[in-house]
Amino acid sequence: MKNDILVSLKGVTKKYGNVTAADNVNLTISRGEFLVLLGPSGSGKTTILSMMGGFTVPTSGQIIIDGEDVTETPPALRPTVTVFQDYALFPHMSVLENVSFGLAMQKVPKAARYKRAEECIDTVGLTGYGDRGIHQLSGGQRQRVALARAIAVEPAVLLLDEPLGALDLKIRRQMQAELVHLQKSLGATFVHVTHDQEEAMSIADNIALINNGKVEDYGPPDRIYLRPATLFAANFMGDSNLIEGTVLNNDNNQVEVDTSFGKLTISGEAKQGSNIHILLRPEQIRIGVASNKKGVSLGEAKVREVVFQGTHKLCHAYSGKQFKSKIMFRVSPDHSVVAGDILSLHALEPDAVLLRD
Amino acid sequence: MRTWVRNTPAAIYLLVVLAFIYLPVVVLVLFSFQDGPLPVPPFNGPSLHWYEKMFGNERLIASLINSVVVTTFLGFLAAYGMARRTPRFAGGIRFSLMAPLTVSYLIIGIGLLITLNIVGISKSLFAVGIGHVVINLPLCFAIIYSQFGDHTRNIDDAARDLGASDFQTLLHVIAHVMKPSLFASFCLSATLSWDEFIIAFLLSRFDVTLPVIIFEMLRSGLTPEVNAAGTLVFAISVTTVIAAAITVSALTSGRKK
Numbered sequence: 050m051k052n053d054i055l056v057s058l059k060g061v062t063k064k065y066g067n068v069t070a071a072d073n074v075n076l077t078i079s080r081g082e083f084l085v086l087l088g089p090s091g092s093g094k095t096t097i098l099s100m101m102g103g104f105t106v107p108t109s110g111q112i113i114i115d116g117e118d119v120t121e122t123p124p125a126l127r128p129t130v131t132v133f134q135d136y137a138l139f140p141h142m143s144v145l146e147n148v149s150f151g152l153a154m155q156k157v158p159k160a161a162r163y164k165r166a167e168e169c170i171d172t173v174g175l176t177g178y179g180d181r182g183i184h185q186l187s188g189g190q191r192q193r194v195a196l197a198r199a200i201a202v203e204p205a206v207l208l209l210d211e212p213l214g215a216l217d218l219k220i221r222r223q224m225q226a227e228l229v230h231l232q233k234s235l236g237a238t239f240v241h242v243t244h245d246q247e248e249a250m251s252i253a254d255n256i257a258l259i260n261n262g263k264v265e266d267y268g269p270p271d272r273i274y275l276r277p278a279t280l281f282a283a284n285f286m287g288d289s290n291l292i293e294g295t296v297l298n299n300d301n302n303q304v305e306v307d308t309s310f311g312k313l314t315i316s317g318e319a320k321q322g323s324n325i326h327i328l329l330r331p332e333q334i335r336i337g338v339a340s341n342k343k344g345v346s347l348g349e350a351k352v353r354e355v356v357f358q359g360t361h362k363l364c365h366a367y368s369g370k371q372f373k374s375k376i377m378f379r380v381s382p383d384h385s386v387v388a389g390d391i392l393s394l395h396a397l398e399p400d401a402v403l404l405r406d
Numbered sequence: 407m408r409t410w411v412r413n414t415p416a417a418i419y420l421l422v423v424l425a426f427i428y429l430p431v432v433v434l435v436l437f438s439f440q441d442g443p444l445p446v447p448p449f450n451g452p453s454l455h456w457y458e459k460m461f462g463n464e465r466l467i468a469s470l471i472n473s474v475v476v477t478t479f480l481g482f483l484a485a486y487g488m489a490r491r492t493p494r495f496a497g498g499i500r501f502s503l504m505a506p507l508t509v510s511y512l513i514i515g516i517g518l519l520i521t522l523n524i525v526g527i528s529k530s531l532f533a534v535g536i537g538h539v540v541i542n543l544p545l546c547f548a549i550i551y552s553q554f555g556d557h558t559r560n561i562d563d564a565a566r567d568l569g570a571s572d573f574q575t576l577l578h579v580i581a582h583v584m585k586p587s588l589f590a591s592f593c594l595s596a597t598l599s600w601d602e603f604i605i606a607f608l609l610s611r612f613d614v615t616l617p618v619i620i621f622e623m624l625r626s627g628l629t630p631e632v633n634a635a636g637t638l639v640f641a642i643s644v645t646t647v648i649a650a651a652i653t654v655s656a657l658t659s660g661r662k663k
Contacts, residue, residue: 133563135557137561139579139582
């Protein structure tokens with residue numbers, strides 16, 4: 050099946066006075082896709098979501114949903130429903146009344162809407178909670194009610210504004226898995242906003258990384274993590290070693306870079322004399338001397354601190370000339386490394402990502 | 407022991423302040439039960455004579471009902487009107503809504519008297535009602551606006567998102583969510599209108615409110631009937647305020663659970 054585009058944002062810009070919250074955003078979302086808008090707070094990701102939902106009208110640009118220009122259509126008239134960060138449940142109504150509210154507004158007869166609402170309550174795993182008041186529910190349960198209320202009206206696109214932000218870690222992880230499960234089983238299109246890159250990576254089909262109102266990087270989570278397009282993306286997506294350097298030679302898609310670890314040769318394109326960064330994730334740095342020509346030697350490192358993290362030990366070390374450059378790497382949890390040890394480090398050339406400043 | 411010593415001056419000070427505030431009220435209430443023609447010491451022993459006389463005074467009772475009608479109805483309307491979605495109002499509009507708070511009731515009353523005269527609305531209970539809306543609106547607005555936070559706005563947005571019209575959102579959702587502050591502003595405006603004298607005096611002619619009656623009674627001479635009427639005004643105000651406080655705290659604590 051060819052990619053069926055459900056939502057497209059074309060050159061969408063939103064200005065508040067002198068502040069540009071969204072700057073020429075272009076995005077397309079396929080039917081059945083789980084897109085995550087990821088970015089630090091104040092990056093404009095919520096503004097973008099709010100424009101999709103119809104709560105904010107763009108200063109310029111176009112929003113098309115299901116072939117229809119909805120740029121200025123009010124929320125009630127577009128095929129989207131938003132799940133708010135604080136759930137925005139109606140506190141004076143029972144769970145059942147909350148979930149059937151949208152159907153009541155569509156004048157669906159009482160019996161039919163309660164039946165449909167019960168189904169949605171079952172879908173989110175709250176069977177038997179229909180008569181409860183909102184105040185009697187925990188945060189996670191309220192979250193489920195908000196989801197049920199949204200899916201009851203069968204929106205083409207479900208917009209989720211940091212819906213897991215208020216939950217504690219364990220329930221958060223559980224809800225992430227359930228969200229993905231729900232989305233796949235409904236075959237629905239979800240757009241989810243979060244500032245948590247781990248959450249984004251674990252639930253997204255595609256991530257749009259937002260910074261300063263712009264789409265900084267867009268693609269599947271593994272691609273963004275392993276081969277980020279920009280320095281910001283590299284920094285935002287988890288721990289990273291970013292090695293500064295100056296390009297000495299540029300030859301046949303190979304660059305020789307002068308860094309504090311000496312001269313490193315990696316693949317990529319950059320102008321001679323320009324400043325670049327080389328990205329290596331902590332788990333991509335290996336102990337031992339580079340053995341073959343694919344290896345990039347990082348010289349010796351003096352371990353400063355070892356942090357046990359269950360699945361691995363994270364080592365902070367000084368490396369490079371006179372041990373002045375910081376480097377982070379992981380070793381297996383049973384490794385005997387301690388602070389003060391001196392180790393040889395290397396990485397594999399294909400892992401290294403060249404990032405132009 | 408030491409805390410007790412340190413706290414004693416503070417406690418005495420508190421008692422003095424409370425006495426200063428409440429002594430006149432206590433005296434007023436006490437002498438409404440005076441068994442004699444004058445509300446002055448000595449206190450001749452308790453009697454309900456003056457209450458009997460007051461409730462026999464038809465004009466007074468009629469005015470009392472008038473007051474309640476004006477204040478409850480308009481207090482509610484003023485509060486309800488302001489419960490609407492106002493978040494995108496500019497600061498300037500908020501300022502102009504609040505500004506009447508700083509203007510003396512006398513000035514508002516005279517202004518209304520002149521304006522209503524030009525418009526052709528004669529002095530009446532209706533005119534008093536307009537005056538009371540003018541003075542109560544800023545307070546109702548302030549109370550309700552302060553309750554209308556981001557959470558309420560999201561609830562409002564959620565209702566619209568699910569297809570509710572303006573009217574449906576207001577009726578089915580916002581009026582319920584805002585119940586504590588609607589009730590609080592209703593009670594507050596009811597109490598303020600109940601006690602209000604200057605505007606009621608300037609804008610009413612035949613169907614007057616209770617404070618105006620009391621003023622007239624005072625002009626014809628001091629009797630414990632005035633005290634009885636005053637006590638009634640005080641008792642109703644206090645009851646309303648206490649009812650408001652209890653209800654609001656019950657509603658808001660219920661919300662937190």
